[in-house]
Amino acid sequence: xxxxxxxxxxLIVSGRPITSSLQDVWALSRTMVGHFVENVVPCRxxxxxxxxxxxxxxxxxxxxxxxxxxxxxxxxxxxxxxxNAAGAWAREGIPIDTxxxxxxxxxxxxxxxxxxxxxxxxxxxxxxxxxxxxEVLDTIxxxxxxxxxxxxxxxxxxxxTAAHTLTSALLGGHPTSTMARECGIEIxxxxxxxxxxxxxxxEERNPRVNQQVVARRxxxxxxxxxxxxxxxxxxxxxxxxxxxxxxxxxxxxxxxLDALVEHLTHAAQVPxxxxxxxxxxxxxxxxxxxxxxxxxxxxxxxxxRGLYRFDDLALEYQLTRPGPGxxxxxxxxxPLDEHPELxxxxxxxxxxxxxxxxxxxxxHVHTNTVDYRLKRVGQLTGFDPSQSSxxxxxxxxxxxxxxxxxxxxxG
Numbered sequence: 001x002x003x004x005x006x007x008x009x010x011l012i013v014s015g016r017p018i019t020s021s022l023q024d025v026w027a028l029s030r031t032m033v034g035h036f037v038e039n040v041v042p043c044r045x046x047x048x049x050x051x052x053x054x055x056x057x058x059x060x061x062x063x064x065x066x067x068x069x070x071x072x073x074x075x076x077x078x079x080x081x082x083x084n085a086a087g088a089w090a091r092e093g094i095p096i097d098t099x100x101x102x103x104x105x106x107x108x109x110x111x112x113x114x115x116x117x118x119x120x121x122x123x124x125x126x127x128x129x130x131x132x133x134x135e136v137l138d139t140i141x142x143x144x145x146x147x148x149x150x151x152x153x154x155x156x157x158x159x160x161t162a163a164h165t166l167t168s169a170l171l172g173g174h175p176t177s178t179m180a181r182e183c184g185i186e187i188x189x190x191x192x193x194x195x196x197x198x199x200x201x202x203e204e205r206n207p208r209v210n211q212q213v214v215a216r217r218x219x220x221x222x223x224x225x226x227x228x229x230x231x232x233x234x235x236x237x238x239x240x241x242x243x244x245x246x247x248x249x250x251x252x253x254x255x256x257l258d259a260l261v262e263h264l265t266h267a268a269q270v271p272x273x274x275x276x277x278x279x280x281x282x283x284x285x286x287x288x289x290x291x292x293x294x295x296x297x298x299x300x301x302x303x304x305r306g307l308y309r310f311d312d313l314a315l316e317y318q319l320t321r322p323g324p325g326x327x328x329x330x331x332x333x334x335p336l337d338e339h340p341e342l343x344x345x346x347x348x349x350x351x352x353x354x355x356x357x358x359x360x361x362x363x364h365v366h367t368n369t370v371d372y373r374l375k376r377v378g379q380l381t382g383f384d385p386s387q388s389s390x391x392x393x394x395x396x397x398x399x400x401x402x403x404x405x406x407x408x409x410x411g
Contacts, residue, residue: 029060032109036102058085059106066110066136070129079143086147096148103140107133167235167246173285185235187281188248192257194307195291196264196274197242197299198222215240218268225267229260244288245274261307271305273298275313293317300402302351319399329400332393335380345373346385350395 033056058081065078089099111133118126166185203214219240226234226245235246247255257276265272275294279287294313297320310317320326336343345363349370352358360367374385377394384390 026060029056029063032059032063032106035109036105055102058082059102061085062103062106062140063110065140066107066133069136069139070132079139082140082143083147086144087151090148090151096144099144100141103137103144107137163232163235164237167237167244170235170246170281170284171237171244171288173282186248188250190249190278190280191284191287192247192249192252192276193279193284193287193291194245194247194257194274194276195242195288195295196238196245196272197295198238198240198268198272199270201268201270218270222264222268222272225263229263230255244291246284258307265305273303273305273308275308275310277310297399297402301399302347304351316399319396320403326400326403329393329397330403332381332383332397333401336377339376339380342373342377342380345370346377346394347398349374349385350391350398354391 036055036059061078061081065075065082068075068078086099090096114129115126162185166187170187170191198218201214201218203209204211204218206214219238223236223238226236230247230251233248233251235248237243238245247257261272261274273295275291275298277287277291277294290310294308294310294317297313297316298308301316319329333343333346336346345359348362349356349359352362356367356370360370363370378384378386378390381394381397383393383397385394
């Protein structure tokens with residue numbers, strides 16, 4: 001098959017139209033594909049039916065498109081045909097770099113054919129030919145890239161929907177093997193259930209920028225890092241403020257969860273804090289509730305950012321259970337109600353592991369001021385913060401007091 005162009009062929013090399021050596025697209029496409037297999041390393045790994053079928057056909061389409069554009073026109077239906085074929089390659093898992101390597105190699109071959117008999121008299125025309133070849137290359141590579149990106153977005157969207165469905169089912173206590181098969185995601189033997197809080201990015205408080213855009217960008221960075229660290233095995237329901245992450249047992253064995261939280265913090269550019277509880281699939285709902293209770297406790301007590309496990313907060317957790325002990329502990333700090341600066345100093349001092357210098361810096365006061373305030377706390381409550389027994393009662397009282405009003409921080 002040869003192409004008879006109806007477009008004015010205005011570029012001549014050695015007295016002939018520039019596309020004259022490219023007209024027999026059937027024979028030339030077979031020659032080019034053979035060259036790809038011999039010289040483009042990634043092409044050697046493609047299956048035979050792909051090389052002899054789609055690859056040869058689309059090489060011919062690209063040649064027809066190139067001839068048309070070199071003659072000064074375009075064939076939209078050929079561009080669409082290339083787009084459709086590239087989408088199919090993406091679905092079949094053919095790497096995009098393999099396609100781009102072949103396209104560039106084909107352009108070099110075509111250019112060599114055009115230049116085969118060129119002379120110095122053709123110099124001006126060759127400059128225009130070079131520009132048109134670049135336009136051909138741009139059209140083909142951008143068409144292939146758009147098709148691959150479109151297919152990738154479709155696959156990601158399908159996986160996201162499936163993962164969202166299975167995550168919701170696990171958290172709702174309704175996972176089934178049938179649902180797992182439909183979603184294409186295996187239900188693990190057990191999960192690490194992470195409750196995660198994502199504080200606002202500093203730019204979210206900037207009235208001169210779109211705060212919603214900043215928040216969404218923060219979340220996308222965190223989600224991208226989560227996918228990078230955990231792959232497609234992770235299940236998550238996250239908003240700009242936080243949410244729940246389910247990590248399958250097999251995935252957790254290969255992960256350092258503390259390091260994972262650090263990676264998420266770095267990606268989100270805010271101090272991410274999380275609490276984790278292990279659970280079988282049927283226990284995921286209760287484990288998620290417990291993990292979020294632990295996370296709530298961490299926030300109420302102004303604990304440092306990072307990952308917390310139940311063992312880290314077992315005492316604090318028990319102290320918040322209803323009963324006469326909790327009621328009594330809640331009243332121990334009542335004498336400080338009229339002295340908010342004393343209550344804040346006590347909170348900061350305990351959250352800073354009794355480090356006077358760190359407490360003073362966080363409050364922007366002298367260490368002597370911290371010492372004086374802690375002494376007043378002891379006088380008013382009867383529990384000396386400088387004694388281990390006093391600190392134990394005062395910390396327990398802070399924990400109990402933090403739950404006096406749901407959602408309210410003491411002091």
